[in-house]
Amino acid sequence: MMLNLFSSRPDHPLGDPKELKRAIVELPPDNSFKAVDEVYGWFESLQQADGFRVDHLYDVVRQLDEAVQSHLRRLSRDYLHSPRLSKNEERRLWSICYNYWGEVSSLYARCIERAKSNPKEKGSETLKSSLPLAATRLLAARAAQLKWVEYRYGPIGEDLWRGLGQPYLAAEVAGYATQPVQIYPGQAGLTSVAQQYLQALIFDSSSMGSLMPIEIDLADRLIAHFQPHFVFSKNCLPDSVYWVDAASGLPPTRLARQPDQLTQTLRFFSPGNVPQALNELTRIVERGDVPADLNLGGEYPATMLLPVLRHLALYWAPEPPQREHPRHAVKTRIAVLQGFDDCFTAFAGNVARLGKERTAESWVVENVSLGGFGASVDDLGGEWLRIGALICMHPEGGENWVLGVVRRYNKDSEKHASVGIQSLSKHAASIELRPRTAGFSATGAIPGIWLRENNSPGEARVVLPPGSFDVRTSLEFVHDNRSYLLAPIELEETGSSFEIGHYREHVAD
Template sequence: MILDLFSAKPDHPLADAKELRRAIAELPLDNAYKAVDEVLGWLESLQVPEGFKPEHLFQTVRQLEEAAQPHLRRLARDYLHSPRLSKTEEKRLWMVNASFWDLLSRLYGLCIESYRRKDKGADALKPHLPLIFCRLILAFGTQLKWREYHYGPVDGGLWQRLGTAYLLAEAEGVAGKSLLLYPGHANPTTATQEYTKILMFHASSMDSLLPLEIELAERVIVYCLSQFLFTPQATPQSVYWIDPTQPSPPVRLAREPQASPHLRFFAPGAAQQTLDELIRSVERGSLPADLNLGGQYSARVLLPVLQHLAMYWAPNPPLREHQRHRVKSLLTVVNGFDNAFRVFTGGQEPEGATESWIAENVSLGGFGAHVPNLRGDWLRIGALLAMQPEGGNNWLLGVVRRYGRDSDTEAAVGIQTLARQAIAVELRPRGASSYSLAEKVSGMLLRDGMEEGEVRVVVPPATFDPKENLECVVDGQHLLLTPMDLQESGSDYEIARYRELRSEG
């Protein structure tokens, strides 16, 4: 009994190997959210690991993380593939994932701190340092990815903690140590590669992609990972740079940064050629066998992602098509196809559906705007908007192309103007017997920027048929619209291109 009083064995239930195995075995197999939540609870209990030897803490955290992996993958699939998640469900899934990776990084960080303090027994961590650093950097990167799914904000502290972890891996001489990150993985990685992956992820401008597109972009980055260049000095091929000691993300190498021993430079390198070959393969209808996208995706889904990456991996950054001018002006905004159609018919704005945003810059191509009060869950990349500038009586039609949260209640958006004038019409298939209610489809004709005799038409989803002509009446004249191609699809609309001909009725 007296010996028990002075025992170094911790009171934590997971200190016993049998209890740890039991806790993992009892994770529910049919409820991924509950399984991850239970692992989170165990990880939270380890934040003050009294009595745990450093290696024992690492092994406990490692096993809990590995047990959570299949459930985390299931939750990520639910988040990315479930159609129109409610705001509550979206927030619930986002929060449990973001919390998991944040807490995991803190615990692996505790292991590194213990080793560097030379705590009693911490020398046993030395052979595990390559894995600890890799998983720590991966945890920071996955936090960043989930924040990008949510379009931010990303605080500078995350970049600084990530950079510090990488520099410590270098200092310990393990940054280039190759290893398998998880049991069952086929491709080895290093701490340097994991860090480079995160840098290239940020440099690829994810704020103009949908969450699923962000996931696909990251998987393509992983596929090209070994081909990126990462150097301590600038080279003729360098495109971006970062100071890992600073709370700042990487930036384009527009000019030489102030000298510092911590500066790192990186570039797509040979990955540009690999990406070009990948684009050609997708256009031919094939994919490399070793490209793991986590599922089967059509060229229509994948090609825009690859083309986006090609633009941002190019030696020269994409240039703005139109010059921006700073302004400060209110915008009245309504969202969605139905509301936009209503205002373009000349009707009143739907009650309770209007929002007031602040236009901060304007160009021929669109607006940059500040959203001071996020409402509902509709705002996302690809959302259709009708906008009325302060003092004007005309409405503009646009689509959200960039989206970044400044906080939980505020955001910045980039809006592409589709048309400065849209014509609301009622469409029917050519040859239908009458303009009966069952046959009518609402649409908006856009002539801005079109070739003579062509028009874009915004219609509800699943309306466009490449074999079906449409008719409408504009200013008393019958028009015949013959389909050319479908240009874009959103959650509640399609934009298709048609040839516009006068119909004989």
């Protein structure tokens, strides 16, 4: 052990190997938040500590970091999978995880910089063999910060991109950027500084702003699965798709826009043959199978994995995805109501709508297309706005409400965001549906929003409250004195407060 090599101890409790061991042993096994918070507190104190030989400091940080990895995974699962987290608890979990990765990356960076600045010190020479692991953990920690920012659709600052690119370049110069290491005990597989940097680049290039947080995590794990097959190069190859200046604070960019100048710090990457492998995996999952060797961090149904695979296929294609409809720049305000209940009320008629209109939020539409809107939101006081939110919109000066779903969400700051909205219907109607069982109508009514356009002949789509669609149950309703019978085909989509059922439509004579 490194700790046995020291003849003197720094003026810090963890300078004593026995105290370090005690601090680790006493971490609460059944309270992950407290365990991570305690280690975070130790990290904060180590930032101010003097007298540590650099290899000693690294060993303390390394052991504390390893001690809480299982707790960090548990907090991440709680954040992504707990269905009834309050907003305060969500912020609490997000903050402790994001801040932890920032603090530990800073300490690894400090150790590496000290060893580089004072190579003749005894501690620097001892640390030399551990630098590949220290740098790999540094890159992995900052890549984790990148992911946690995306969970909240926040802006990625230049500091974070520099914090990823510059250590990678330094590792290249030092000759260990591609040296494989086992990043944490018990973690399968090997990785390297270069692989962790490429992971972050692919992640950012895969348009996470149109995925929900749990889908972002799945996408990150799929990136790790396919990442060894991506092509990463100092040179622009014929099949290169993206470039990045690793020394700058800028994210990767499609080669549709060329670099302003060629520099030694430019790097290029492409999916290589990954699209073919991704298509093969998609076909397997479409059959309902999820391969056992696919590490997703848990068990997920094929229906949850498929949208993520299809999303990645778009952004890993040699050609970028083309917009289905051209955008047109505009500047107009829209009134916005959210959630199934408010949307149902908005399409139920003028009298029912009057009270709701007074509570509507005001957004600025910046562009429109046949498929939807791009809007700017100046006040993010409401916590409901997220990918998959059902909304209805009333354009200023317009005559009708439009039903839509938030498909893209990017926060520019804590108070401002840009959203992309897919239009579901410009002529929706609120209806009351009754389940039809054994030829008799049931008594309980189910509210629905009938999407009256963009349907195949003889078919219908209806927005329903969560958990209302049943593939075994037909529904009937009356609209404009005509009776309709809906025979279920499939559940088309599930959102944050709604689901869309796809039906065969029969109109009574």
